[in-house]
Amino acid sequence: MTAGYQIDDASLDQLDAERALYGPFTQAIRELVDAAIRTTASEDDVRRAQAEVEAVTERLRAPGLTGPYGVRFRQDGHSRAWGNAVVGLRNAVAPPLVITADERGVHSEFHLGAAYEGPPGSVHGGVLSLVLDQMLGQAAGAGGRPGMTATLTLTYRRRTPLGDLSCRAWIERVEDHKTWARGELSGPEGVTVEAEGLFILPRWARERLGEGGEPSPRFFE
DSSP: OOTTEEEOOOOHHHHHHHHHHHHHHHHHHHHHHHHHHHOOOOHHHHHHHHHHHHHHHHHHHTTOOSSOOOEEEOTTSOEEOTTOTTTOTTOTTSOOOOOEEETTEEEEEEEEOGGGBSSTTBBOHHHHHHHHHHHHHHHHHHTTOOOEEEEEEEEEOSOOBSEEEEEEEEEEEEETTEEEEEEEEEETTEEEEEEEEEEEOOHHHHHHHOTTOOOOTTTTO
8 A cells, every 4th residue: 555545443432532532622723723814812912822832732743643644544445534634634724524425426515714715705716626626536436436636627607705615526427447527616606616527546556456346435535
C-alpha cells in the first residue's frame, strides 16, 4: 500500500471513543477560527489570546505525528480520512461535510461560514471546487468505482452565499478503470455550481486488487 495509506487495527469501541474525543475538540478549533476572523476585542485581549493559543499549540504539538494523518483502512472496507480537508473529523479546515449515499448517488447538507469567504458574503470559488471534488469522488466510490481525480470542470452559475448549502453528486458513466461523475451545489435560491469530473483507479490499486478484483466502495473515502 502506498505511503499515507495504512491498515487500521482500532476496534469499533476505540473508534467511537476517538470520535467522541476529537470531534468536539476539532469543532472548538473551528469556532476559534470563526471568532478570530470576526472579533472586535481590544488589542490587549487579542495579544493575550494569541499567547494562550501559542501555548496550547506547543502543548499539543510535542507528542504529534511525524507527518499528515493519511487514510486508515479497516478490514470491513470502511476507512477514516480524518485529516481530509473536506470531511476530516480531525481537520478544523474541513466544514466538515457528512456525506450520505442513496440510490441516486451521494448528497450532503452543510454550512460554510466566515472562514470560507471569497467575494464579500460569498463562498470562495476554490472552496467550492474543493467541496465538489470530494463529492464527485465519493459518488464514484459509493458506486463501487473509486479513483483519483484526473480532471474536474466547474461551471459557476451564480454566486454562492455563505451559510447553509447542499450538494449532490452521481456517476455518469464507467469505462474500465475510469469513472465519470457529475454534481451540483445549491444555495437557498437554487443551483450555484455544476461540476463534472473523471476519476481513475491508479495503477498501484489495480495491481493490488489483481485481475477481476473489485475495489471497496469506500476505498478512497
